[in-house]
Amino acid sequence: MKSLSTNSNRSTVALPSTKSMPAKLFGSGRLADRLFKLITLSFALVIAGLVVLIIIQMARDSMLSFEKFGFSFIWREIWDPVRSEFGALPFIYGTAVSSILGVLIAVPVSVGVAIFLVEHAPRALATPISFLVQLLAAIPSVVYGLWGIFVLAPLLRDSVYPRIQSAFGFLPLFQGNPTGLGLLTAGIILSIMIVPIITAVTTDVMRAVPRAQPEASLALGATKWEATIVVLQNARSGITGAVILGLGRAVGETMAVTMVIGNRPDISASLFDPAFTIASAIANEFSEATSEIYRHALVELGLILFIITFAINAIARLLVWGATRGHGKAAHA
Amino acid sequence: MTVVTGLFAALVIVALVIILGYIAVTGVSELNLGFLVNNPKPVGEPNSGIANAIVGTLILIAIASVIGLPVGILAGLYLAEFSSSRFGNALRFLIDTLTGVPSIVVGVFVWTLMVQPMGHFSAMAGGVSLAMIMMPIVARTTEEMIRLVPQSMREAALALGAPVWRMSLGVVLRAAAGGVATGAMLAIARIAGETAPLLYTALSYNYMSTDINQPIASLTYQIFYYAGSPYEQWHAMAWASTLVLVGMILAINIAVKLLARNRYQ
Numbered sequence: 001m002k003s004l005s006t007n008s009n010r011s012t013v014a015l016p017s018t019k020s021m022p023a024k025l026f027g028s029g030r031l032a033d034r035l036f037k038l039i040t041l042s043f044a045l046v047i048a049g050l051v052v053l054i055i056i057q058m059a060r061d062s063m064l065s066f067e068k069f070g071f072s073f074i075w076r077e078i079w080d081p082v083r084s085e086f087g088a089l090p091f092i093y094g095t096a097v098s099s100i101l102g103v104l105i106a107v108p109v110s111v112g113v114a115i116f117l118v119e120h121a122p123r124a125l126a127t128p129i130s131f132l133v134q135l136l137a138a139i140p141s142v143v144y145g146l147w148g149i150f151v152l153a154p155l156l157r158d159s160v161y162p163r164i165q166s167a168f169g170f171l172p173l174f175q176g177n178p179t180g181l182g183l184l185t186a187g188i189i190l191s192i193m194i195v196p197i198i199t200a201v202t203t204d205v206m207r208a209v210p211r212a213q214p215e216a217s218l219a220l221g222a223t224k225w226e227a228t229i230v231v232l233q234n235a236r237s238g239i240t241g242a243v244i245l246g247l248g249r250a251v252g253e254t255m256a257v258t259m260v261i262g263n264r265p266d267i268s269a270s271l272f273d274p275a276f277t278i279a280s281a282i283a284n285e286f287s288e289a290t291s292e293i294y295r296h297a298l299v300e301l302g303l304i305l306f307i308i309t310f311a312i313n314a315i316a317r318l319l320v321w322g323a324t325r326g327h328g329k330a331a332h333a
Numbered sequence: 334m335t336v337v338t339g340l341f342a343a344l345v346i347v348a349l350v351i352i353l354g355y356i357a358v359t360g361v362s363e364l365n366l367g368f369l370v371n372n373p374k375p376v377g378e379p380n381s382g383i384a385n386a387i388v389g390t391l392i393l394i395a396i397a398s399v400i401g402l403p404v405g406i407l408a409g410l411y412l413a414e415f416s417s418s419r420f421g422n423a424l425r426f427l428i429d430t431l432t433g434v435p436s437i438v439v440g441v442f443v444w445t446l447m448v449q450p451m452g453h454f455s456a457m458a459g460g461v462s463l464a465m466i467m468m469p470i471v472a473r474t475t476e477e478m479i480r481l482v483p484q485s486m487r488e489a490a491l492a493l494g495a496p497v498w499r500m501s502l503g504v505v506l507r508a509a510a511g512g513v514a515t516g517a518m519l520a521i522a523r524i525a526g527e528t529a530p531l532l533y534t535a536l537s538y539n540y541m542s543t544d545i546n547q548p549i550a551s552l553t554y555q556i557f558y559y560a561g562s563p564y565e566q567w568h569a570m571a572w573a574s575t576l577v578l579v580g581m582i583l584a585i586n587i588a589v590k591l592l593a594r595n596r597y598q
Contacts (some may be wrong), residue, residue: 050468058441109341109344116335116341121339129346138583141526143579146572150568254529
């Protein structure tokens, strides 16, 4: 029974994680089975290979810009399509500031919600609440943008920003003329959008902490709050991963940011001033890119964005994988 | 402390209710049957509608599903059933990375791959972009669901003399079908709301079109377009279109949640 050799191999191992090597699987068995495995493998390779193809294709289509500016593209501050002078710094700045603002606002809220869900809320309440929090992630980006332009931005312009300005107006961060469209508004919209993912992953890593940890500290006389701190300390690296995953989302977010950030390629200290992110620059200007080099510069911006999000996601996933050992739904949300 | 953390949870839910409530109240005033069955008309003319955008979104979802679902499901099957742990982890890492690729980058990539060589925008290019976003999600949820299938079912199939491919498709995948369908529905809900990948692939079109070689309208593109216009009437249309889109997406999400709960009880 040659055809069963791989199968008997499989049936002796109980755990699905211990797999025989692919070479062995392809080397024996019926032709149809080998073909079937080859087909499934090739589909998996198609998806994984897309990552490589994105890099090759986009590198090829940003050649002109790279040849002209080299690596200085990254720190050049000028963006002048008319004179074909391009640099990524204003966009990198706008992306960094808006994303960091989003993360700063979202993290306390998300960790608070996660603590509530894991430590305080009764089971019957935790499930619907976490479902509602995840519904925020189901709302499309363009809808956040629409709501941002017509509801949030006017509200912030009329009743929130003037108050911030009268209290902290001496800081360069809050000077200028708030129009409602700018870095801070983008940061606030982003924070709402990334709360679900940070909450979901933080909840997962907190649940992965052995219950013996908080129970031991409770037994030693710790208060409930101190026991929660123990859980948070144990989940430290996983929570860091969750935050970085949220950062990755914020960095790549396009439509909502494009609609509320004001779209001006300037570097300004004030959070009220309009700016541009890498993603919003591509969304706004790609169709207007008339010259070859202009388009290549925009594709190069896209490549930079891809590399940044790749690095951020890689770090985050390693941290979250380590904390949950691959378990938990949100680990690859 | 329960109070403080509970307040955070309440804050997030209040934000959700405010956003959804505003969409419902503002959108419903413009929404009527004519809006759903008419095509867009120039500003100022009455009885303008979004029928072409609804059809366009459905066509884009169909193209993406035809490409993305088989690839995603079989890739997930490979990851769960056949991959060695090291090679599988490398694949998983790349696939998860694709989930994190910003959707605008996907749009530009497909532009360089399809729109530039073909010389025109097309529904096909839009569908391919959406499929790229869909595939990694479907692959990973399928893998999770297949891992839940008991080992004894595989052994039983093999003991009856079934070849591996029949065991995989007829027994394992079938047992996991409910979960796989759930993942597929969530992926569809996700791509239905994407705008950025369509900006430079499917673009938009003012009339009803079902030609996948031509540009095509979509709900999300129309919302973006109407929101950026200076006309009150178009703003109202943006809100009504949003109500249709969000209603569709939330309906899928809630249905999936309810179905999943019934299955595991």
